[in-house]
Amino acid sequence: xxxxxxxxxxxxxxxxxxxxxxxxxxxxxxxxxxxxxxxxxxxxxxxxxxxxxxxxxxxxxxxxxxxxxxxxxxxxxxxxxxxxxxxxxxxxxxxxxxxxxxxxxxxxxxxxxxxxxxxxxxxxxxxxxxxxxxxxxxxxxxxxxxxxxxxxxxxxxxxxxxxxxxxxxxxxxxxxxxxxxxxxxxxxxxxxxxxxxxxxxxxxxxxxxxxxxxxxxxxxxxxxxxxxxxxxxxxxxxxxxxxxxxxxxxxxxxxxxxxxxxxxxxxxxxxxxxxxxxxxxxxxxxxxxxxxxxxxxxxxxxxxxxxxxxxxxxxxxxxxxxxxxxxxxxxxxxxxxxxxxxxxxxxxxxxxxxxxxxxxxxxxxxxxxxxxxxxxxxxxxxxxxxxxxxxxxxxxxxxxxxxxxxxxxxxxxxxxxxxxxxxxxxxxxxxxxxxxxxxxxxxxxxxxxxxxxxxxxxxxxxxxxxxxxxxxxxxxxxxxxxxxxxxxxxxxxxxxxxxxxxxxxxxxxxxxxxxxxxxxxxxxxxxxxxxxxxxxxxxxxxxxxxxxxxxxxxxxxxxxxxxxxxxxxxxxxxxxxxxxxxxxxxxx
Amino acid sequence: xxxxxxxxxxxxxxxxxxxxxxxxxxxxxxxxxxxxxxxxxxxxxxxxxxxxxxxxxxxxxxxxxxxxxxxxxxxxxxxxxxxxxxxxxxxxxxxxxxxxxxxxxxxxxxxxxxxxxxxxxxxxxxxxxxxxxxxxxxxxxxxxxxxxxxxxxxxxxxxxxxxxxxxxxxxxxxxxxxxxxxxxxxxxxxxxxxxxxxxxxxxxxxxxxxxxxxxxxxxxxxxxxxxxxxxxxxxxxxxxxxxxxxxxxxxxxxxxxxxxxxxxxxxxxxxxxxxxxx
Ligand SMILES: Nc1ncnc2c1ncn2[C@@H]1O[C@H](COP(=O)(O)OP(=O)(O)OP(=O)(O)O)[C@@H](O)[C@H]1O
Ligand SMILES: [Mg+2]
Numbered sequence: 001x002x003x004x005x006x007x008x009x010x011x012x013x014x015x016x017x018x019x020x021x022x023x024x025x026x027x028x029x030x031x032x033x034x035x036x037x038x039x040x041x042x043x044x045x046x047x048x049x050x051x052x053x054x055x056x057x058x059x060x061x062x063x064x065x066x067x068x069x070x071x072x073x074x075x076x077x078x079x080x081x082x083x084x085x086x087x088x089x090x091x092x093x094x095x096x097x098x099x100x101x102x103x104x105x106x107x108x109x110x111x112x113x114x115x116x117x118x119x120x121x122x123x124x125x126x127x128x129x130x131x132x133x134x135x136x137x138x139x140x141x142x143x144x145x146x147x148x149x150x151x152x153x154x155x156x157x158x159x160x161x162x163x164x165x166x167x168x169x170x171x172x173x174x175x176x177x178x179x180x181x182x183x184x185x186x187x188x189x190x191x192x193x194x195x196x197x198x199x200x201x202x203x204x205x206x207x208x209x210x211x212x213x214x215x216x217x218x219x220x221x222x223x224x225x226x227x228x229x230x231x232x233x234x235x236x237x238x239x240x241x242x243x244x245x246x247x248x249x250x251x252x253x254x255x256x257x258x259x260x261x262x263x264x265x266x267x268x269x270x271x272x273x274x275x276x277x278x279x280x281x282x283x284x285x286x287x288x289x290x291x292x293x294x295x296x297x298x299x300x301x302x303x304x305x306x307x308x309x310x311x312x313x314x315x316x317x318x319x320x321x322x323x324x325x326x327x328x329x330x331x332x333x334x335x336x337x338x339x340x341x342x343x344x345x346x347x348x349x350x351x352x353x354x355x356x357x358x359x360x361x362x363x364x365x366x367x368x369x370x371x372x373x374x375x376x377x378x379x380x381x382x383x384x385x386x387x388x389x390x391x392x393x394x395x396x397x398x399x400x401x402x403x404x405x406x407x408x409x410x411x412x413x414x415x416x417x418x419x420x421x422x423x424x425x426x427x428x429x430x431x432x433x434x435x436x437x438x439x440x441x442x443x444x445x446x447x448x449x450x451x452x453x454x455x456x457x458x459x460x461x462x463x464x465x466x467x468x469x470x471x472x473x474x475x476x477x478x479x480x481x482x483x484x485x486x487x488x489x490x491x492x493x494x495x496x497x498x499x500x501x502x503x504x505x506x507x508x509x510x511x512x513x514x515x516x517x518x519x520x521x522x523x524x525x526x527x528x529x530x531x532x533x534x535x536x537x538x539x540x541x542x543x544x545x546x547x548x549x550x551x552x553x554x555x556x557x558x559x560x561x562x563x564x565x566x567x568x569x570x571x572x573x574x575x576x577x578x579x580x581x582x583x584x585x586x587x588x
Numbered sequence: 589x590x591x592x593x594x595x596x597x598x599x600x601x602x603x604x605x606x607x608x609x610x611x612x613x614x615x616x617x618x619x620x621x622x623x624x625x626x627x628x629x630x631x632x633x634x635x636x637x638x639x640x641x642x643x644x645x646x647x648x649x650x651x652x653x654x655x656x657x658x659x660x661x662x663x664x665x666x667x668x669x670x671x672x673x674x675x676x677x678x679x680x681x682x683x684x685x686x687x688x689x690x691x692x693x694x695x696x697x698x699x700x701x702x703x704x705x706x707x708x709x710x711x712x713x714x715x716x717x718x719x720x721x722x723x724x725x726x727x728x729x730x731x732x733x734x735x736x737x738x739x740x741x742x743x744x745x746x747x748x749x750x751x752x753x754x755x756x757x758x759x760x761x762x763x764x765x766x767x768x769x770x771x772x773x774x775x776x777x778x779x780x781x782x783x784x785x786x787x788x789x790x791x792x793x794x795x796x797x798x799x800x801x802x803x804x805x806x807x808x809x810x811x812x813x814x815x816x817x818x819x820x821x822x823x824x825x826x827x828x829x830x831x832x833x834x835x836x837x838x839x840x841x842x843x844x845x846x847x848x849x850x851x852x853x854x855x856x857x858x859x860x861x862x863x864x865x866x
Contacts, residue, residue: 199731397674470711477669478724478774479701488727489713 041567042123043114047560050339052114057336059118065330066323067126073146073319074137076312083136087129094125145304145313152297153317158572160289163237165369167284169441169531172232174220179236181219182212230273230283238291242266245295249302261302265294343561351526352542356553359546361562365569366528367441367536368510372573374445375452375509380502382449383456384491386411387498390457391464392486415454422451423518431519439520442532447515452505459501463494492584499581503574510570513540539566619683620645620782620812621666626680628661628670628837635661636837638680643829648804648813650823650845653833654860659816661837663784666814667703668696684782701728704775704811708787710767712759712774717742717751720759720770724778737777745773746803765796772803776811783807785815789822801826820861824849832857 046052051059071091075084102117112120137143167175186209193201226232246262253261273287304311331338342356350360394404426447431438436446467490475485491498522537523545529536543562546554621643628636635658643649651659661670668689670676681688689699701724712720719726721738730737738755742748747769751762759770768788775783785804789797804826807813817823823830824845831842834856841848841857852858 197731199729395674468711470707470709471713473669473672474707474711474713474771474774475723475727476672477667477700477705477707478727478778479697479699480723480727481697484727488723493714 038123044560044563045123046114046119047556048343048564049341050557051119052339053337054119054339055336056116056118057334058331058338059122061330061334061336062323062327063122063126065327066320067130069319069323071130071133073316074133074143077137077140077143077146077310078133079140079142080136083133087133090129091125094129095121098124141310142313143310145310146316147313148300148304149297149314150317150320152300153293155576156293156296157289159576160292161285162369162373163292164282164285164288165366166373167229167233168366169370169529169534171220172229172284173226174216176226176232176236177216177219177223178213180212181215182209185209185212230277230287233284233287234270234273238266238269238287241291241295245299248299252306253302257302261298262295265298266291269294341561342557343564347558347561348565352524356551356558359554359558361539361542361565363525363528364537364539364542365565367525368538368540368566368569370441370529370532370536371445371448371538372506372510374441375448376502376506378445378449379452379456379505379509380498382453383460383502384498386453386457387460387464388486388491391461392482392490411454411457415458418514419451419512420514420518422447423515425450426515426519437533439522439535440533441529441536443519444516444521444536444538447519448509448512451512451515452509455505455508456502459504460494460498463497463501464490466497467493496581496585499577499584503577503581506577507570507574510573511540511566513538513544516541539569618645619643621814622681622683623662623665624681624683626662626665626678626682628658628665628679629677630673631675634837636665639837639839641831641839641842643812643814645812646808646810647828648808648815648826649829649831650827651814651816651831651833652818652820652823652860654835655818657833657835658837659833660786662833663705663786663814663816666782666784667700667705669700669705671696701778702781704778704780704783706768706771706775706783706785706788709791710764710771712762712767712770714758714760716756717759717762717770718755721773721777723774728778730778741773741777744776744807745769746799746806747773763796765792765799768792768796768800769803772800772807776807780811782812782814785813787816787818790818797822820849832860834860 071087075087078084098121099117102112102120106112134143134147138147186205189201189208190205193199193203193205227235242262242265245265246258249261250258269287269290272290273283276286277283301314304313346358347360348365349362350358351363352361353359390404390408395401396404426443427438430436430443430446431440436443471489471493472485475489480488516538521541522535523541525535525537539562543559543566546559546562549555619642622641624640626636626639627634637658639662651662653659661676664670665678665682666684666689670678678690680690682690684699685702687694689696713723715723718735718738721741722734724730725734725737739748739752742751747766750766751770754761759767762770768791772783772788789800792800801822804813804815808828815823815827827845829842830845830848832840832848832852832854834840841852841854843853848857849861852861
């Protein structure tokens with residue numbers, strides 16, 4: 001204090017009022033958007049899960065069996081008395097505050113529709129505290145193990161479903177031939193080349209693979225008999241995934257452990273696949289889900305067990321499943337009426353319908369997943385190619401430099417062209433001129449790729465430009481060709497930034513409706529697309545149509561369920577891409 | 589380019605017959621690099637003004653001179669890194685390995701594989717230490733024992749003992765001085781004939797700098813080292829020959845280091861060295 005006074009006397013004071021005002025205005029601006037979005041999400045979730053009809057007892061039961069154990073797990077993992085005290089304080093204090101404020105608003109101002117104070121408490125206090133504790137808990141060993149385990153279980157299942165969905169439209173027989181004739185020989189050649197240090201074999205790998213793939217396309221109609229789909233997926237996906245898992249373990253633990261860690265999930269997945277075939281279930285998808293869940297999980301478990309730390313974390317999935325089961329049993333025993341969510345398994349697996357309770361999103365989900373997969377590949381390849389060319393290969397002056405600048409300006413302008421215009425382009429160019437068909441999945445994928453291409457290009461250019469020139473010069477001075485510098489130094493350094501841009505752009509593409517309407521995509525289809533040229537619908541299209549239905553159940557419940565599904569798929573997709581990006585960052 | 593050494597004798601005799609005493613290399617060493625009537629322009633501005641000099645093989649040659657006098661430009665003409673600068677134009681010849689490197693049939697990429705370069709600011713790649721050192725081998729398709737070569741180069745750069753247990757950690761995690769030695773290891777790994785260094789110690793503290801100075805001494809047993817420096821004592825300590833450039837890109841005096849620092853011919857050089865000018 002003494003020094004403060006001395007300073008105040010000695011130097012006078014500098015006003016910080018404007019800075020403080022600015023700081024709070026900025027805070028307000030950033031909070032405004034988030035709060036608006038938060039309110040929307042709250043209402044959409046309430047509608048989708050029919051929470052407005054959930055009785056307080058029902059809510060309390062699940063809060064106690066599911067949320068509280070989860071929070072306890074996170075607190076145990078964080079193992080920090082200060083965090084525990086703060087969390088309990090917020091949970092308790094929030095309860096009183098929310099209840100009081102909520103009742104005050106309802107009695108003094110306006111009634112708040114479809115919300116009670118218990119729900120408000122869950123969303124306003126429960127959700128943020130859970131998110132915060134998840135973040136804190138996952139930073140420590142026990143939580144990291146728990147969430148890593150859970151993530152591999154869920155992520156593997158989602159990946160399996162996505163791959164299964166892609167094979168609805170991609171010809172599995174061509175893939176079988178391409179894999180057998182192209183991928184296997186190429187990988188074998190490459191492995192042989194690096195094991196025996198025969199560079200010729202390594203160089204030959206790529207042409208050999210391409211040759212095999214081309215041969216596959218021609219042989220598709222010639223080969224008379226094929227194995228069943230189940231065997232194809234076993235041979236082309238399950239076995240390589242297991243082999244990769246075994247490889248990862250073998251380096252650390254030796255052959256036997258590798259065989260066990262990869263072999264057991266593979267055997268289980270195969271058994272599950274054949275059992276599903278017997279029971280009339282979609283056997284290939286069952287196989288894919290089991291193997292893509294099982295192998296990564298097994299590898300992870302073996303790694304964590306070896307490290308020997310945070311083993312308690314493996315209890316997390318048990319805790320969650322146990323919580324759900326216990327909650328269901330208690331609710332059943334007490335005879336509490338349960339809400340009837342719109343977003344239930346049948347919503348995800350059924351076709352649309354005229355009756356709200358039977359309406360499903362399955363064909364639109366499949367359509368969206370297929371389109372997004374194609375858009376991701378196309379826009380990434382085209383975006384990286386263009387930006388590398390513009391940044392690394394073109395001179396800054398001369399006629400070519402002028403051309404580059406013209407392209408540059410136009411790319412920036414294209415980013416601002418409304419999406420309806422892209423729809424028109426897609427209709428004219430792809431659907432009519434190239435004859436890819438009106439409202440087909442390829443046309444949609446190509447159109448959406450063009451739509452987000454400028455964004456991908458600009459962000460990739462930005463990422464490439466931010467690679468320090470020092471590194472390029474260092475590589476050039478070593479006698480690297482331009483291509484070697486680009487491949488070995490520039491692209492690895494720029495990859496995280498490129499991926500960030502692509503992720504953002506893909507998020508934009510998955511929610512687009514206007515261009516899809518323009519290219520004549522169906523608003524509602526009743527069967528999932530089974531080829532690239534069949535008619536399809538996408539989630540935003542279907543949601544849009546539902547929103548126009550006369551029945552209130554459609555406009556609230558079904559639409560809400562659709563929106564939540566769309567968001568979950570979007571978040572899952574972005575999450576995967578972000579994980580990949582972080583991998584790429586750490587790889588450096 | 590493996591016939592370089594056999595060609596050297598040829599250049600040497602040729603050079604000796606047509607050059608004056610001052611720029612002749614010291615006895616017992618061939619010429620590694622020779623500039624002839626070299627002029628370099630950036631657009632209309634001239635950065636190197638009619639420079640001719642022969643740089644002896646397996647010796648340390650220092651280039652000194654005030655800022656902006658064209659030392660870095662001269663260095664970059666040797667491995668044609670100036671090609672990367674669009675407005676840069678080179679006139680005259682730079683002979684290396686019996687060939688004018690500016691001849692049409694010289695591939696600058698192949699040339700740079702024979703000439704290592706170390707920059708002012710350490711610029712290791714954001715890769716592991718091992719991958720940094722092996723970079724040149726990788727891009728040249730080296731098919732021998734990479735690990736042995738990495739170890740040998742790190743030892744050559746006096747870095748091995750400090751990093752041998754962390755070859756897989758990132759090169760960026762090293763200190764500035766270690767990073768610079770890593771860059772030297774990277775430059776010598778593909779076994780070049782000449783190493784160019786542009787103020788390699790100016791971003792380092794005196795201890796790290798003196799380590800690199802010792803290292804340069806050792807390097808000269810195997811390689812021709814051409815080093816740009818602003819530090820007179822450094823030039824005097826480590827170099828065998830010193831070239832003094834003055835503003836305008838003029839090579840004012842080029843002689844044995846001892847002669848330059850004790851008894852320069854030119855008054856301007858004496859002024860520069862004693863700090864009266866520049
Ligand atoms: N990329 C460039 N574009 C245009 N002019 C340049 C470029 N590089 C150097 N020059 C000019 O060429 C001249 C010589 O520059 P150079 O970098 O070779 O000097 P230097 O002797 O290395 O100086 P320093 O000791 O400061 O590094 C300077 O006048 C500089 O302005
Ligand atoms: Mg310089």
